Amino acid sequence: MRHKDENKNEAIFQATIQLLNEIGFSDISMSKIAKRANVSPSTIYVYFKNKEDMLGKLYTNVKQKMSTQILAGIDDTIPVKIAFERVLRNQIEFIFNHKDEFLFLEQFSNSPLIQNLCLEDPSWMFHPLFELVDRGREQKLLKECDTMLLLVLIHAPVSALVKQHFNGEFELNEKNIKDMIQMSWDAIKA
């Protein structure tokens, strides 16, 4: 009996991400994905129960990959400000190296599919980030604000700016990155 080919799984994921960024949810189809992945449409159903299942697993997979890279080199011994900057740099690096994955995540997160899919809450992936912010606040380095508020002030600007960059409406060069990091820090620092 043949073995399941891990490459096929990945090929399907990559094809989906690419197509989703090229033509979007409205025009994607299982057969287009299959064609791009160089498999038969029915092969997708060997690996996934259906379209929803595939998209859900793809989302979780990519989210996982991103969180791992964003949190690289972060533990509770790293000084808060260093960790803060490292997280931002990690995020930028991940996004620049994985443009398609990032844009897929953004598209998916802003579509109702994500709720209708009833995926398990993936916030545990970012747990170290919550801890980092809590630690910073305890050390009086950060403002006495809701944790989520602080986190969003860190992450939202960079996401938005990278999208502008990809759209060509803005150039996220090193100077702008430095400025942005400074601004985020000014926003959250006590």
Added chain:
Amino acid sequence: MRHKDENKNEAIFQATIQLLNEIGFSDISMSKIAKRANVSPSTIYVYFKNKEDMLGKLYTNVKQKMSTQILAGIDDTIPVKIAFERVLRNQIEFIFNHKDEFLFLEQFSNSPLIQNLCLEDPSWMFHPLFELVDRGREQKLLKECDTMLLLVLIHAPVSALVKQHFNGEFELNEKNIKDMIQMSWDAIKA
């Protein structure tokens, strides 16, 4: 050209927005929109050339509506900081009063449709905002950063937080709004 029944046009727009937020681009269809709008599918083609055309016009229409309300009460005589806060409050108010429109805009903006549609650049709508930021920088009130950078630090956090609020992951009450405005200001102020 103007059509007889402006209500039908609006009904189609509203039905589209609702359905898009309920089921997303992947599952929407002209028939479903027609059913929700209480018109015949063919009626949509009286008002619009085709699906793309309809979505494009809807996007422009909503974007216009939002920009108008966000910029309400802003002109170049208003002190920068007052204007800054007013813009943020306007934005929050618009979003809370037009949840569907806002979520539609977010979904649309993050889908590749927006590029494939070749809509004319709508940034002129926010021109007064650019002026406001430029004025603030000239008056040494704001940092010496790229205009876009400053703008994003104003808008991205509030958008992200409102979405968290709608998702139930965070409560955007008055205290948090105040904190957020303070943080945005700290981010951009000189």
Added chain:
Amino acid sequence: MRHKDENKNEAIFQATIQLLNEIGFSDISMSKIAKRANVSPSTIYVYFKNKEDMLGKLYTNVKQKMSTQILAGIDDTIPVKIAFERVLRNQIEFIFNHKDEFLFLEQFSNSPLIQNLCLEDPSWMFHPLFELVDRGREQKLLKECDTMLLLVLIHAPVSALVKQHFNGEFELNEKNIKDMIQMSWDAIKA
């Protein structure tokens, strides 16, 4: 606006009956039916919700047609034995003139579809037959048996014999018809 074409409905029904008798439930398909009926596959969905709905409505339609013709000329003034013979003759005539409809009914009745479809009980169609049998029993012309028992002894043999006839395993000529009617009568008569 166009009008619904009653011919199309009937064409779909006839195509389905024919194909079902030619290739059976296992090989029939909506597109084959459409082709045979000279309509587009999607047109079928203008007239019926789905395949199940169509088959169910077809079954009811044919069953209705058959019961009407079988009961032609039967009322409670007709002497029981005359009515009995007339019913049998009617049934034979209907089946010979509507071979396809009859075979369709037999095929459908013996498939689990008929239960899974949850059609409303069509026994009311044969209500006059129940009355006839009851009358015959009251007049001591028929045996003191369960009504259903008497009815089955009337109908089952003729159905079985006609199928044999169509299969070529038996010739249902006038002599055999007469013999059969005599046997059925001997079976039920007091």
Added chain:
Amino acid sequence: MRHKDENKNEAIFQATIQLLNEIGFSDISMSKIAKRANVSPSTIYVYFKNKEDMLGKLYTNVKQKMSTQILAGIDDTIPVKIAFERVLRNQIEFIFNHKDEFLFLEQFSNSPLIQNLCLEDPSWMFHPLFELVDRGREQKLLKECDTMLLLVLIHAPVSALVKQHFNGEFELNEKNIKDMIQMSWDAIKA
């Protein structure tokens, strides 16, 4: 040729019969059969050439089983009336003990598959029955009718009544069985 594991063959047969009675020819599939039989789809192809082949062999197998049991205890020394009653009782007993097999046979016999499959004529299985009827007629116990006519009057009613019983439209209790046997006898007796 004989296969190693006779159990698998039987498991496939049983799974097919069950599924055919649950969902019918239109919805059955080799995968579903395999799943129900707890084998792999490909295993079916070890035992049978293809789907048609499997169904044909199943039909013959079940038909054989039924005819054997119906004819149990019948030979040309048994008095005709005794044999007649024994056959009917055998038939009822078989059907009650093998509801699924019986219903499968009915479904199969009424579908065009049985002709399209070009199975060899299985009437030899019931040869003793033909002989019984011929003997009865020679002894002037039965009517001077076509053999098939007499046979059908014996078998058709019981089949029809059992189906009614399974459908819950009629209760085939001992009294009704006796009545039915009497009626069948009255039908065929000289």
Added chain:
DNA sequence: TATGAATGAGGCTTCATTCAT
């Protein structure tokens, strides 16, 4: 203007079967 009827194209998924172990 407004509409239900009509449709070819294409959606998702399952099919019967074969492959490779």
Added chain:
DNA sequence: AATGAATGAAGCCTCATTCAT
């Protein structure tokens, strides 16, 4: 012998759009 992987063909149904009134 036995099986899970793999697939082209085909299943049902819905799509965006046009037709005809």
